[in-house]
Amino acid sequence: MSVPSTLGQSLRGFRRTVTQDRVTAYAHASGDHNPIHLDEDFAASTRFGRRIAHGMLSLAFVWEMMSLNYPTTWHRGGTVKTRFTSPVVPNEEVAVSGIVKRLRTIGGKQMVECEVAVTRPNGEKALTGSATVPLA
Amino acid sequence: MNLDDLKSGQLFGPYAIEFTRSDADDYISATGDDLTPHNFGGNVHPLHLDAFVLSRLIADIGIVENRIETVHAGQQMTVHREVAHSENIVANATLKSCSNRRGSIWAIFETEFVDHSGAAVADSSSTIIMMP
Numbered sequence: 001m002s003v004p005s006t007l008g009q010s011l012r013g014f015r016r017t018v019t020q021d022r023v024t025a026y027a028h029a030s031g032d033h034n035p036i037h038l039d040e041d042f043a044a045s046t047r048f049g050r051r052i053a054h055g056m057l058s059l060a061f062v063w064e065m066m067s068l069n070y071p072t073t074w075h076r077g078g079t080v081k082t083r084f085t086s087p088v089v090p091n092e093e094v095a096v097s098g099i100v101k102r103l104r105t106i107g108g109k110q111m112v113e114c115e116v117a118v119t120r121p122n123g124e125k126a127l128t129g130s131a132t133v134p135l136a
Numbered sequence: 137m138n139l140d141d142l143k144s145g146q147l148f149g150p151y152a153i154e155f156t157r158s159d160a161d162d163y164i165s166a167t168g169d170d171l172t173p174h175n176f177g178g179n180v181h182p183l184h185l186d187a188f189v190l191s192r193l194i195a196d197i198g199i200v201e202n203r204i205e206t207v208h209a210g211q212q213m214t215v216h217r218e219v220a221h222s223e224n225i226v227a228n229a230t231l232k233s234c235s236n237r238r239g240s241i242w243a244i245f246e247t248e249f250v251d252h253s254g255a256a257v258a259d260s261s262s263t264i265i266m267m268p
Contacts, residue, residue, distance in 0.1 A: 029166035060181070
Protein backbone atom coordinates (compact mmCIF):
# COMPACT_ATOMS: atom_id res chain seq x y z
CA MET A 1 0.00 0.00 0.00
CA SER A 2 1.33 3.40 -0.97
CA VAL A 3 1.53 5.97 1.81
CA PRO A 4 1.79 9.76 1.44
CA SER A 5 5.48 10.49 0.97
CA THR A 6 5.68 13.29 -1.58
CA LEU A 7 6.26 16.85 -0.47
CA GLY A 8 3.01 18.79 -0.55
CA GLN A 9 0.89 15.66 -0.74
CA SER A 10 -2.34 15.85 1.23
CA LEU A 11 -3.22 13.14 3.69
CA ARG A 12 -6.60 11.50 3.61
CA GLY A 13 -8.53 13.52 6.17
CA PHE A 14 -12.09 13.54 7.40
CA ARG A 15 -14.75 15.59 9.14
CA ARG A 16 -16.35 14.80 12.46
CA THR A 17 -19.07 16.40 14.52
CA VAL A 18 -18.23 16.91 18.17
CA THR A 19 -21.45 16.58 20.12
CA GLN A 20 -21.79 17.01 23.87
CA ASP A 21 -22.65 13.29 23.98
CA ARG A 22 -19.29 12.55 22.41
CA VAL A 23 -17.52 14.85 24.88
CA THR A 24 -19.31 13.15 27.77
CA ALA A 25 -18.47 9.69 26.42
CA TYR A 26 -14.86 10.76 26.03
CA ALA A 27 -14.79 12.01 29.62
CA HIS A 28 -16.04 8.66 30.89
CA ALA A 29 -13.71 6.62 28.68
CA SER A 30 -10.62 8.69 29.45
CA GLY A 31 -11.41 9.45 33.10
CA ASP A 32 -10.97 13.18 32.49
CA HIS A 33 -13.97 14.68 34.29
CA ASN A 34 -12.71 18.25 34.31
CA PRO A 35 -15.90 20.32 34.82
CA ILE A 36 -14.96 22.63 31.95
CA HIS A 37 -16.03 19.78 29.65
CA LEU A 38 -19.10 18.62 31.52
CA ASP A 39 -20.59 21.18 33.88
CA GLU A 40 -22.58 23.85 32.07
CA ASP A 41 -22.71 26.23 35.05
CA PHE A 42 -19.00 25.94 35.78
CA ALA A 43 -18.10 26.32 32.11
CA ALA A 44 -20.25 29.45 31.87
CA SER A 45 -18.05 31.05 34.53
CA THR A 46 -14.83 30.42 32.59
CA ARG A 47 -13.22 32.49 29.85
CA PHE A 48 -14.90 30.23 27.29
CA GLY A 49 -18.41 30.87 28.59
CA ARG A 50 -19.56 27.36 27.72
CA ARG A 51 -18.48 23.76 27.77
CA ILE A 52 -15.59 22.84 25.52
CA ALA A 53 -14.33 19.55 24.15
CA HIS A 54 -11.18 17.89 25.43
CA GLY A 55 -8.06 18.84 23.48
CA MET A 56 -7.15 15.18 23.61
CA LEU A 57 -10.29 14.41 21.61
CA SER A 58 -9.03 16.63 18.78
CA LEU A 59 -5.66 14.94 19.08
CA ALA A 60 -7.38 11.55 18.81
CA PHE A 61 -8.79 12.69 15.45
CA VAL A 62 -5.26 13.48 14.27
CA TRP A 63 -4.12 10.12 15.58
CA GLU A 64 -6.84 8.42 13.61
CA MET A 65 -5.86 10.28 10.44
CA MET A 66 -2.23 9.27 10.84
CA SER A 67 -3.27 5.65 11.45
CA LEU A 68 -5.35 5.73 8.30
CA ASN A 69 -2.55 7.12 6.19
CA TYR A 70 0.36 5.18 7.72
CA PRO A 71 -1.30 2.00 9.01
CA THR A 72 1.81 -0.12 9.37
CA THR A 73 4.24 2.34 10.92
CA TRP A 74 2.33 5.00 12.85
CA HIS A 75 1.98 2.91 16.01
CA ARG A 76 5.63 1.93 15.99
CA GLY A 77 7.62 5.13 16.02
CA GLY A 78 5.11 7.87 15.32
CA THR A 79 5.53 11.18 17.11
CA VAL A 80 3.01 13.96 17.39
CA LYS A 81 3.65 17.46 18.67
CA THR A 82 0.63 19.73 18.85
CA ARG A 83 -0.75 22.90 20.33
CA PHE A 84 -4.39 23.38 21.20
CA THR A 85 -5.01 26.85 19.84
CA SER A 86 -8.77 27.25 20.05
CA PRO A 87 -11.42 25.22 21.86
CA VAL A 88 -13.90 23.07 19.98
CA VAL A 89 -17.39 23.58 21.31
CA PRO A 90 -20.17 21.00 21.13
CA ASN A 91 -22.05 20.59 17.86
CA GLU A 92 -19.20 21.85 15.72
CA GLU A 93 -18.09 19.80 12.75
CA VAL A 94 -14.32 19.91 12.54
CA ALA A 95 -12.07 19.12 9.60
CA VAL A 96 -9.03 16.94 10.25
CA SER A 97 -6.26 17.47 7.72
CA GLY A 98 -2.59 16.95 7.04
CA ILE A 99 0.03 17.56 4.40
CA VAL A 100 3.52 16.17 3.86
CA LYS A 101 5.95 18.96 4.76
CA ARG A 102 9.34 17.35 5.02
CA LEU A 103 11.23 14.15 4.29
CA ARG A 104 14.30 13.32 6.31
CA THR A 105 16.45 10.53 7.62
CA ILE A 106 16.77 10.07 11.37
CA GLY A 107 19.01 7.33 12.73
CA GLY A 108 19.09 5.69 9.34
CA LYS A 109 15.29 5.66 9.11
CA GLN A 110 13.38 7.51 6.44
CA MET A 111 10.82 9.73 8.12
CA VAL A 112 7.90 11.77 6.84
CA GLU A 113 6.98 14.93 8.71
CA CYS A 114 3.42 16.10 8.23
CA GLU A 115 1.78 19.36 9.19
CA VAL A 116 -1.51 18.47 10.85
CA ALA A 117 -4.54 20.50 11.85
CA VAL A 118 -8.04 20.34 13.21
CA THR A 119 -10.10 23.23 11.88
CA ARG A 120 -13.35 24.59 13.27
CA PRO A 121 -16.27 25.64 11.04
CA ASN A 122 -15.28 29.31 11.38
CA GLY A 123 -11.84 28.55 9.98
CA GLU A 124 -10.02 28.80 13.30
CA LYS A 125 -7.48 26.09 14.00
CA ALA A 126 -8.38 24.13 17.10
CA LEU A 127 -5.14 22.18 16.86
CA THR A 128 -1.96 22.71 14.91
CA GLY A 129 1.27 20.79 14.92
CA SER A 130 3.38 18.16 13.33
CA ALA A 131 3.35 14.41 13.11
CA THR A 132 6.45 12.46 12.19
CA VAL A 133 6.24 8.86 11.08
CA PRO A 134 8.72 6.27 9.79
CA LEU A 135 8.18 5.23 6.19
CA ALA A 136 9.05 1.59 6.89
CA MET B 137 -2.75 19.36 46.93
CA ASN B 138 -2.50 23.13 46.79
CA LEU B 139 -1.30 24.63 43.50
CA ASP B 140 1.32 26.55 45.48
CA ASP B 141 2.86 23.18 46.37
CA LEU B 142 3.76 22.43 42.75
CA LYS B 143 7.51 22.47 42.19
CA SER B 144 9.64 21.74 39.17
CA GLY B 145 11.10 18.27 39.37
CA GLN B 146 8.20 16.95 41.44
CA LEU B 147 7.31 13.32 40.69
CA PHE B 148 3.79 12.00 40.14
CA GLY B 149 2.79 8.36 40.06
CA PRO B 150 3.74 5.68 39.45
CA TYR B 151 0.38 5.06 37.82
CA ALA B 152 -0.47 1.45 37.08
CA ILE B 153 -2.39 1.05 33.83
CA GLU B 154 -4.22 -2.00 32.61
CA PHE B 155 -6.96 -1.60 30.04
CA THR B 156 -9.30 -4.46 29.28
CA ARG B 157 -10.60 -4.93 25.76
CA SER B 158 -13.84 -3.30 26.89
CA ASP B 159 -11.98 -0.25 28.29
CA ALA B 160 -9.97 0.05 25.09
CA ASP B 161 -13.01 -0.30 22.85
CA ASP B 162 -14.92 2.30 24.88
CA TYR B 163 -12.10 4.79 24.41
CA ILE B 164 -11.84 4.22 20.66
CA SER B 165 -15.60 4.38 20.33
CA ALA B 166 -15.73 7.66 22.29
CA THR B 167 -13.45 9.30 19.75
CA GLY B 168 -15.91 8.33 17.01
CA ASP B 169 -13.29 6.25 15.24
CA ASP B 170 -15.46 4.08 13.04
CA LEU B 171 -13.79 4.34 9.67
CA THR B 172 -13.74 0.90 8.10
CA PRO B 173 -10.06 0.63 7.15
CA HIS B 174 -8.90 1.76 10.51
CA ASN B 175 -8.47 -0.42 13.56
CA PHE B 176 -6.02 -0.95 16.34
CA GLY B 177 -5.52 -4.63 15.70
CA GLY B 178 -6.53 -5.68 19.19
CA ASN B 179 -4.34 -3.10 20.87
CA VAL B 180 -4.92 -0.16 23.14
CA HIS B 181 -5.19 3.28 21.57
CA PRO B 182 -1.87 4.89 22.60
CA LEU B 183 -3.59 8.18 23.47
CA HIS B 184 -5.69 6.23 25.95
CA LEU B 185 -2.54 5.77 28.03
CA ASP B 186 -1.82 9.46 27.98
CA ALA B 187 -5.43 10.48 28.60
CA PHE B 188 -5.51 8.20 31.63
CA VAL B 189 -2.38 9.78 33.11
CA LEU B 190 -3.73 13.27 32.44
CA SER B 191 -6.90 12.36 34.30
CA ARG B 192 -4.83 11.14 37.25
CA LEU B 193 -2.63 14.23 37.20
CA ILE B 194 -5.54 16.65 37.25
CA ALA B 195 -7.11 14.64 40.05
CA ASP B 196 -3.87 14.56 42.07
CA ILE B 197 -3.38 18.29 41.63
CA GLY B 198 -6.95 18.91 42.74
CA ILE B 199 -8.20 20.51 39.53
CA VAL B 200 -11.49 18.64 39.53
CA GLU B 201 -12.05 18.70 43.29
CA ASN B 202 -11.29 22.41 43.58
CA ARG B 203 -12.91 23.28 40.24
CA ILE B 204 -9.88 25.13 38.92
CA GLU B 205 -10.21 26.57 35.43
CA THR B 206 -7.70 24.77 33.26
CA VAL B 207 -6.57 24.84 29.66
CA HIS B 208 -4.72 22.00 28.00
CA ALA B 209 -2.35 24.02 25.82
CA GLY B 210 -0.20 21.41 24.15
CA GLN B 211 0.62 17.75 23.86
CA GLN B 212 3.43 15.61 22.52
CA MET B 213 3.58 11.86 22.35
CA THR B 214 5.93 9.30 20.85
CA VAL B 215 4.92 5.67 20.60
CA HIS B 216 7.63 3.02 20.56
CA ARG B 217 5.41 -0.01 20.35
CA GLU B 218 1.79 -1.09 20.60
CA VAL B 219 0.24 -2.02 23.94
CA ALA B 220 -2.01 -5.08 24.13
CA HIS B 221 -5.27 -5.39 26.03
CA SER B 222 -4.74 -6.24 29.71
CA GLU B 223 -1.01 -5.56 29.44
CA ASN B 224 0.47 -4.01 32.59
CA ILE B 225 2.00 -0.61 31.96
CA VAL B 226 3.44 1.80 34.49
CA ALA B 227 3.54 5.56 33.95
CA ASN B 228 5.88 7.88 35.80
CA ALA B 229 5.30 11.60 35.44
CA THR B 230 7.57 14.50 36.28
CA LEU B 231 6.62 18.14 36.58
CA LYS B 232 9.32 19.33 34.22
CA SER B 233 8.63 23.01 34.62
CA CYS B 234 6.22 25.17 36.55
CA SER B 235 5.97 28.93 36.28
CA ASN B 236 3.57 31.67 37.23
CA ARG B 237 2.68 34.03 34.40
CA ARG B 238 0.27 36.85 35.18
CA GLY B 239 -1.47 34.80 37.83
CA SER B 240 -1.74 31.66 35.72
CA ILE B 241 0.33 28.58 36.43
CA TRP B 242 1.97 26.99 33.41
CA ALA B 243 3.00 23.41 34.01
CA ILE B 244 4.75 20.96 31.72
CA PHE B 245 4.53 17.31 32.70
CA GLU B 246 6.70 14.67 31.08
CA THR B 247 5.56 11.07 31.32
CA GLU B 248 7.31 7.80 30.54
CA PHE B 249 5.33 4.63 29.96
CA VAL B 250 7.13 1.35 30.54
CA ASP B 251 6.18 -2.30 30.40
CA HIS B 252 6.77 -5.05 32.99
CA SER B 253 10.40 -5.35 31.93
CA GLY B 254 10.99 -1.63 32.24
CA ALA B 255 11.19 -1.12 28.49
CA ALA B 256 9.73 2.13 27.21
CA VAL B 257 6.52 1.82 25.24
CA ALA B 258 5.77 5.54 24.89
CA ASP B 259 6.61 8.95 26.25
CA SER B 260 4.71 12.18 26.34
CA SER B 261 4.71 15.82 27.36
CA SER B 262 1.65 17.80 28.41
CA THR B 263 1.38 21.56 28.83
CA ILE B 264 -1.38 22.65 31.18
CA ILE B 265 -2.37 26.17 32.19
CA MET B 266 -4.20 26.55 35.49
CA MET B 267 -6.05 29.73 36.41
CA PRO B 268 -6.74 29.59 40.15
